[in-house]
Amino acid sequence: MKKSFVDGLKEMLHIETALPRDVVVGVDFGGSTLKVVQLSKKQAIPTLDTYGEVALAPYQGGPEGKVVTLNIDAHTKALRDVVRDAGVVAQSAAITLPYGATFTVVLTIxxxxxxxxxARIPVQIKNLIPVRLQDVTIDWFPFAHDEAAQKTTVMAVAVHNHTLAQLREVVTRAGFSILSTELEFFSTIRVAAHGDKAFVVLDLGATSGKVYFVHGGKLVGVHSIASLGGEGVTRRIAAAMGGAFDAAEAKKRDGAVPVPDEILTQAAREVSSLITSHTHAAALAAAPCIVVGGGARVRDLSTAFGAALARTVELGEPFHHVAYPQILKDTLTRMGGAYAPSLSVAYAAVMTK
Incomplete structure (x- = not known):
């Protein structure tokens, strides 16, 4: 993993305490699952200790795979359960903030x-987001500078204060001290990085799919694709099978069924349109696509998306950035993309001096 790439991103890491960083658990709050990855530093090498995932809908009496919003008590129980089952022993946690907890806006200042x-961003963003400025925390990072015109294109990100406070309370109630928080797309890009080459990341979450464009070592685009949300994909599969949602979800997670062709076609059309209209269209035109997220476990996904997008598509393998027992190689290669944010935020925390 190239440090220069990470340094090229403006990471929204808020380091709060001088807690020990030799053992850290990364926590990823997804729409349908909660994932944890514990890393430790052994002889200066980031090493996988354990990982785990728990479905959230059952805490409301629903089937696995459905997107739910849990109250603090239920969310805390879910985190405690997965921590116990995975054998997590870390006392310090690094957390990722879900895409749905943010508003992202591209501005030219x-x-x-x-x-x-x-100073200017709050003035320009206030009419572009559907919440009051006092209800969000705003940060930004540059896309491009035009010194001659004295202009800067930036991505401004507004994070719901209420959501941030709730997630922090869940983590502290579960017994952890919080080392850092980070937006999930920064975490994902860190472990999908292809050096300084242009690449596209397709993040298949439960609520929606997200596509990230990276060029010259910088994030230059973030977009949501609703048709690629994992819950919606499962509903389409269930309808095609003539079966129940939970049965379709189990088959999808086990890699027993492919993504329906109509979803692939629609998603490919949207991604291609976004690339064509992008400022860096020429560089992104033939850029490889890295697929991560829970939906990356679907059967033959890279082959299907490669054909639909007419480009090289490969599954993200975030665990390749850390040491782990070789007996886990096949498992982590097949399903590791689902753990990209939780592994990445733990990696950043454990490797910070």
């Missing part, structure tokens, strides 16, 4: 001065 940009 008439300045190249960071202090002035920071």
């Amino acid at each position: 008439d300045s190249v001065d960071p202090t002035e940009i920071t």
Whole structure:
């Protein structure tokens, strides 16, 4: 993993305490599951200790795979359960904030001065997000500078304060001290990185699919694709099978069924349109696509998306950035993409001096 790439991103890491970082658990709050990855530093090498996942809908009496919003008590119980079952022993946690907890807006600011940009962003963003400014925390990072025109194109990100506070309370109630928080797309990109080459990341979450464009070592685009949400895909599979949602979800997670052709076609059309209209269209035109997220476990996904997108598509393998027992190689290669955010945020925390 190239440090220069990570340094090229403006990571929204908020380091809060000087807690020990030799053993850290990364926590990924997904829409339908909660995932944890514990890493430790052994002789300066980040090493996998354990990992685990728990479905959230059963805590409301629903089937696995459905997107739910749990209250703090249920969410805390889910985290405690997966921590216990996975054998997590870390006392410090690093957490990722889900995409759905944020609003992202691309803005062009008439300045190249960071202090002035920071002051101007709230003024420009207030009419573009459906919440009050006092209800969100705003941060930003640059896409491009135009020194001649004295303009900067930035991505401004507004995070719901209420959601952030709730997730932090869940983690502290579960017995952890919080080392850091980070937006999930930064975490995902860190472990999908192809050096400084342009690449596309397709993140198949339960609520929606997300596509991230990276060029020159920088994130240059974030988009949501509703048709690729895991719950919706399961509903389509269930309808095609003439079966129940939970049976279709089990087959999908086991890699026993493919993504329906109509979903692939629609998603490929949307991704291609986004690339064609992008400022860096030429560089992204032939860029490889890395697929991560829980939906990456679907059968023959890379082959199907490769044909639909007419480009090289490969499954993300985030665990390749850490040491782990070779007996786990096949398992982690097949399903590791689902753990990209939780592994990445733990990696960043355990490797921070």
